[in-house]
Structures are given as structure tokens and as C-alpha cells.
Amino acid sequence: MNLPGSFNNQIKQVMILVILLLMVFLSVRELYVFFPGLLGALTLYILSRNSYFQLVYHRKWNKSGTALLYLLVYFLLLALLVWFTFVLVEKQVHPFIKDPVSTITQLREAVDKAQERAGFTLISGETLVNLQQRISGFLPSLVNDTLNLITNLIILLFLLYYMLVHGKEIESYLGNILPLKHSNIEILAIETKRLVKASALGIPMICIIQGVTATLGYFLFGLNDIILWGFLTGVLAFFPIVGTMIVWVPLVVFMYASGNNLNATGLLLYSVIVTGNVDYLARITLLKRMGQVHPVVTVLGVIVGLGLFGFIGLIFGPLLVNYIILLFRIYCNEFILEKK
Numbered sequence: 001m002n003l004p005g006s007f008n009n010q011i012k013q014v015m016i017l018v019i020l021l022l023m024v025f026l027s028v029r030e031l032y033v034f035f036p037g038l039l040g041a042l043t044l045y046i047l048s049r050n051s052y053f054q055l056v057y058h059r060k061w062n063k064s065g066t067a068l069l070y071l072l073v074y075f076l077l078l079a080l081l082v083w084f085t086f087v088l089v090e091k092q093v094h095p096f097i098k099d100p101v102s103t104i105t106q107l108r109e110a111v112d113k114a115q116e117r118a119g120f121t122l123i124s125g126e127t128l129v130n131l132q133q134r135i136s137g138f139l140p141s142l143v144n145d146t147l148n149l150i151t152n153l154i155i156l157l158f159l160l161y162y163m164l165v166h167g168k169e170i171e172s173y174l175g176n177i178l179p180l181k182h183s184n185i186e187i188l189a190i191e192t193k194r195l196v197k198a199s200a201l202g203i204p205m206i207c208i209i210q211g212v213t214a215t216l217g218y219f220l221f222g223l224n225d226i227i228l229w230g231f232l233t234g235v236l237a238f239f240p241i242v243g244t245m246i247v248w249v250p251l252v253v254f255m256y257a258s259g260n261n262l263n264a265t266g267l268l269l270y271s272v273i274v275t276g277n278v279d280y281l282a283r284i285t286l287l288k289r290m291g292q293v294h295p296v297v298t299v300l301g302v303i304v305g306l307g308l309f310g311f312i313g314l315i316f317g318p319l320l321v322n323y324i325i326l327l328f329r330i331y332c333n334e335f336i337l338e339k340k
Contacts, residue, residue: 037155
């Protein structure tokens with residue numbers, strides 16, 4: 001007995017889809033380590049799209065030459081950021097790399113002296129020994145992460161070039177194959193631009209604002225290496241509310257332990273009243289204008305992003321969580337609301 005033609009075609013369709021999904025799964029599993037490069041290229045493409053199309057299709061610039069110009073600009077900006085980070089951190093890290101035992105000994109003596117003056121023990125000698133072992137074990141993984149970062153940067157620039165040059169064709173193809181109504185495809189495109197703008201531009205801008213604000217406080221209350229502490233505060237400001245506390249709370253405690261009570265109290269009040277409120281005001285104004293990203297989504301996104309992609313996940317984590325919310329909205333609009 002022969003199966004009906006339509007049912008036979010459905011069996012073939014299911015088999016092809018299963019094979020396709022299996023191949024996609026195997027490819028994703030092997031290329032997972034390069035996902036930050038792919039996400040980075042996608043983000044920069046979305047940020048560059050309008051200006052690139054303006055130059056190419058309205059001012060008639062050469063596609064390849066313009067794409068290479070964008071790649072050069074992004075590479076120089078990234079190189080400048082890496083250089084600035086290296087200059088800040090190298091001075092502090094170099095002594096430990098050169099002579100870790102001597103550095104830990106000096107740190108232990110300074111901590112013991114501060115704790116003796118304060119009259120209580122905050123950090124034990126055993127804790128410092130464990131810290132030395134952890135840092136020593138972290139250095140090889142740091143080298144490996146650096147190699148992965150360089151590889152992802154190469155992939156990012158490579159993919160971005162072809163995304164820019166063939167952007168129109170790629171967008172047209174995706175619009176044809178997405179199994180969604182045209183209205184939902186437009187929503188997906190608009191929301192994607194909004195979320196990328198908020199995550200890739202809004203959150204770093206907030207971090208810069210908080211880093212500058214905290215640096216001013218460190219300067220006013222007599223801390224050394226204020227640029228380094230301000231930079232670390234800005235980086236950790238990715239975590240709303242508690243991020244900056246990771247830096248200024250130990251600094252305030254150490255200042256109290258060192259007997260610098262007046263400046264410690266001043267920095268404590270400044271950090272709580274000024275730095276903390278700058279974080280709150282920036283998030284409810286800047287992020288709301290750029291993308292209406294809720295702080296809870298940002299926190300969850302940062303946690304997810306760090307676990308999935310490492311440090312670069314600070315940017316893509318919130319984007320991923322926002323995409324889950326967006327796709328749920330589109331699903332409801334596509335299937336659930338349509339039935340009512």
C-alpha cells in the first residue's frame with residue numbers, strides 16, 4: 001500500500017529538518033568559542049549600517065573601500081582601548097609577575113600594619129597565600145583567553161567586512177526565509193536596532209559616566225592611582241548598584257584601617273550619595289531614552305553573558321536576555337493573539 005503523496009512529503013520534510021538541525025548543532029558546538037566574534041560583527045554592522053549605506057548608495061562611495069575604512073576605524077579604537085588598559089594595569093601587575101613572592105610579602109606587611117592600627121583582623125595571612133595561588137593559576141588561563149580574544153577579533157573584522165559589502169542581499173535573504181509575518185519581521189528589525197543601541201552604546205556610556213564620577217571622588221579624597229581605580233570602577237559599573245561598590249568599599253575600609261578617617265568618611269559619603277545616584281539617574285534616563293532597558297534585565301544579562309562568552313559577554317549578555325523577551329512578544333503576536 002502506497003502512502004499518500006502529501007504524507008510522504010511530510011516525512012521527507014521532517015527528515016531533512018532533523019538532519020539540518022543536527023548539522024547546525026554540531027557546527028555550533030565546534031564554533032562556540034568564536035561566537036563573540038560573530039556577535040561583535042553583528043553588533044558593529046547594526047551600528048554602522050545606516051551611515052555605511054548613506055555613503056555607498058547615496059554618495060556612491062566604493063563598497064569595499066568604505067568597508068575597509070570602517071574596519072580600520074574600529075581596529076584603531078579597539079587598539080587604543082587595549083593600549084590604555086595595558087598602560088594602567090601593567091604598572092600594577094608587572095611587579096607581581098616579576099617577583100610574586102616579594103609582592104605578596106609587601107602586601108602582607110601593609111595589611112598587617114593597617115589591621116594592627118585598626119585593632120581588628122580583616123584579611124588573614126592564609127587568605128593572602130590562597131590569593132597568590134589563585135593568581136598564579138589564573139595567569140595561564142589569561143594567556144589562553146588573550147589568544148581567543150585575538151582570534152575573535154580577526155573573525156569579527158572578517159565577518160564585518162562581508163556583512164557591510166553584502167548587507168542589502170543578506171537582509172533581503174533573511175526577510176524571505178524568516179517564518180514570520182511581514183509586520184513581525186519589521187518589529188524584529190526595529191527592536192534589534194533599539195536593543196543593540198542600548199546594550200552596545202548605552203551601557204558603556206553609563207560606565208564611562210560612573211568611572212569619571214568615581215575618579216573625581218578618588219581625587220578629592222586623596223587616593224593614589226586615581227585613574228586606575230576610576231577605570232576599574234567604570235568597568236565594574238556594568239553591574240548596576242553593586243558594581244561600583246566592589247571598588248570603593250574596600251578602598252574606604254582600607255583608608256579607615258590606615259587611620260585616614262576624615263578622607264575615608266568623605267569618600268564613603270561621596271560614593272553613596274553621588275556615585276550611587278549617578279548610576280541610578282543615568283540608567284533611568286539614558287537607557288530609557290536609548291532602549292528602555294530595565295536594570296534587572298541588565299543584571300541578568302551580565303551574569304548570563306559572563307558565563308557564556310567571558311568578559312565580552314558584558315555587552316552581549318543583556319542583548320541576549322532582551323532578545324528572549326522580544327522573541328516571546330513576537331511569538332505571542334504571531335500565534336497566540338492571532339487565535340483570539
